Amino acid sequence: MRLTGGEIVAEYLIREGVPYLVGIPGHGNLALFDALVDRRKKIAAFPVLHEQCAVHVADAYHRVSGRPLAVSTSIGPGAANTACGVAQAYVDSSAVLVITGSVHTYMRGRSVLQEIDRTHWANFPRMLEPVVKQWWQPSRVDQLPFVLHRAFNLMLTGRRGPVLIDLPMDVQAEAADVELPEPSQRRPLNPPAAHPQDVERAANLLSRAKRPVMLVGGGAVTAEAASEVRKLAEMIGAAVVTTWSGKGIFPEDHQLYAWHPGSIGSLSANRLCGEADVLLAVGTRFVDWTTASYTQQVYRIPPTKLIHIDIEEREIGKNYPVELGIRADAKIVLGQLLAALADRIKEPRDYKSSSYFKEIIKARKEFFDSFRDRRESNASPVSISRALVEMRNVVQRDSIWVSGAGLPQSQVYQEVPFFEPRTHITSGGFSTMGFTVPGAIGAQLAAPKRRVIGVAGDGDFLNSIQELAIAVQRSLPIVYVVMNNCGWQSIRNLQRTAYGEKRVINTQFVDRDGDFFSPNFADVAKAFGAKSWRTDKPSEVGKCVRDALNCEQTAVVELLTTRDLPLGGLSKYAWWDVPVPEYLKSERKEYEKERAEVKS
Ligand SMILES: Cc1ncc(C[n+]2csc(CCOP(=O)(O)OP(=O)(O)O)c2C)c(N)n1
Ligand SMILES: [Mg+2]
DSSP: OEEEHHHHHHHHHHHTTOOEEEEOOOGGGHHHHHHHHTTTTTSEEEEOSSHHHHHHHHHHHHHHHSOOOEEEEOSTHHHHTTHHHHHHHHHTTOOOEEEEEEOOGGGTTSOOTTOOOSSSTTOTHHHHGGGSSOEEOOOSGGGHHHHHHHHHHHHHSSSOOOEEEEEEHHHHHOEEEOOOOOGGGGSOSSOOOOOHHHHHHHHHHHHHOSSEEEEEOHHHHHTTOHHHHHHHHHHHTOEEEEOTTTTTSSOTTSTTBOOOOSTTSOHHHHHHHHTOSEEEEESOOOOHHHHTTTSTTTOOTTTSEEEEEESSGGGTTSSSOOSEEEESOHHHHHHHHHHHHHHHOOSOOOGGGSHHHHHHHHHHHHHHHHTHHHHHOOOSSBOHHHHHHHHHHHSOTTOEEEEOTTHHHHHHHHHOOOOSTTSEEEOOSSOOTTOHHHHHHHHHHHOTTSOEEEEEEHHHHHHSGGGHHHHHHTTOOOEEEEEEOSBOHHHHHHIIIIIOGGGOOSOBOBOTTSOBOOOOHHHHHHHHTOEEEEEOOHHHHHHHHHHHHHTTSOEEEEEEBOOSTTTTSOOOOSOOOOOOOTTSHHHHHHHHHHHHHHHO
16 A cells, blocks of 8 residues: 555554544644545544643543544644643553654754754654653654554553654655554553462452552553442442542442542541551552652551552552552452452451441541531632532533642542542643643543533633633533632642741732732633633532533633632641741741651
8 A cells, every 4th residue: 555654644543543633733744634634534633722732632532531642743842842741641641642743854963944953863752752651753654554553552551651753754745555554463452460379369468458448540540440449349348549540430429438648638548548457559659649748647558568559560669568569450450359359258248337437437527527617618709619519519420520730620639529430530640730721622522422621720721721712613512610819829828838928929910019910711711702600609609600511612610719728728638748948947847847747
């Protein structure tokens, strides 16, 4: 078959069932986009207005559907603009195929327009090298079939993540006689299972555990392990806690659910994790955020015995010593464990009559009571906590919520219950601000029949507000709820609480007189062609969001939210290491004192 490089990419994407090539054309990827013109019925070009957002669209699409999209950018700035999006996908192990335009092979190193060439010609890929699983820079058209099946193989097997093909302009345009690979012939069938001996050991530990906790992360979501997680928890009566990326895998109104470990976590998870005899961790990295910066406030391993399951060996034993480290696919190991436990536990355990179960219920209630004032506050401007309660009341259980860095992200995580996997989508691990607007677009493309709610802070929203135009252009009925507190409130709160009331700097959106300033987001949304609502009253939040959902168009609900503490903040349930400058003598002393206390 005689095909150009651009056509080979397009045909292979079609074979892999990739529905969209997301990106912005430039002279560096002209021939690639052109190959889509005659294939419109099989693969569509999808527009964005900033290349970082193209990657966020694809990343969120993958988180919702488990399937990858491809991103295409021009050479130079278009390519470099992807960096933050690619880093986000890499840190959270989300698959995205990035194809950037590159210098003509026969002019490499001459400084063609937009080339980066001083330490190595056509050197852009090294900018992304730390954040992709692998990169390729093919020099000949006939290398492309190989490169493409390697890219898909790597992106979708093992720990998932983004890959990069830096594709020279001449290679996109020239043709060769090639055969297209058959995807199924290039990928392994089954992800790895655990060794039977290890399954036996784990089953022994779990069947004897009196205070088992299951800690479930994003790896379990990717592996589609929700039903195994639930069956196992119910079989042994384990408390279930989840990470940012794992949230939603277990129905959060289940009585065994104990919320999230860590600082912006919960009283319940921290208490139960600290007192667990066996901790079964599945597909998680133990980041500082969920471990109280590796102090004794969340985990005590040992004496807690840790069984750590992860698809990638590097995560095992990295942060805590394991009783048993199992490198395997989460769904498969949990299935093996269920079978092994069924041999040991003949009758279903009546976990509900155990004192441990009562402790779980009690700890969860105490956690929710601890921020009741914020949740139930009638104050205007509304607290984010109250707004989230009102939103949860009107949004369907299977709707997808998308959030980016800021208080909304932390509070959706900390306070809002989710009930299905892949419905809580957030830029967790890398915590990129600006994720919400494009992320919601990716989520809506992945799940056209579900409702998608983007929950953004005003700062997060302003980082990628231009993509609202795309949502409107494509008639996506996303409801964006913007929590407007005139600034980087989460960081302002950190400045105030860690450094002192007088140390607020550059985190408030103010004019030259120091008065708070904000664009009117409801008006801005109208100018974009979206429907909009605006309120600062708790009692109106539900109605605004319901009306926005009912209008079935791109909508923005601007909520004016409070800046005052404690209503304008969140609750911390453990330490998080935010170093204090030495010249702030009393705050530094306090910081060192706390650090010493929590370490022991
Ligand atoms: C791209 C990027 N820049 C900076 C940060 C650091 N950061 C984390 S949250 C935040 C403030 C977010 O503000 P906003 O979206 O308005 O939410 P708020 O905290 O005010 O509720 C900042 C600056 C980040 N996570 N990502
Ligand atoms: Mg804000």
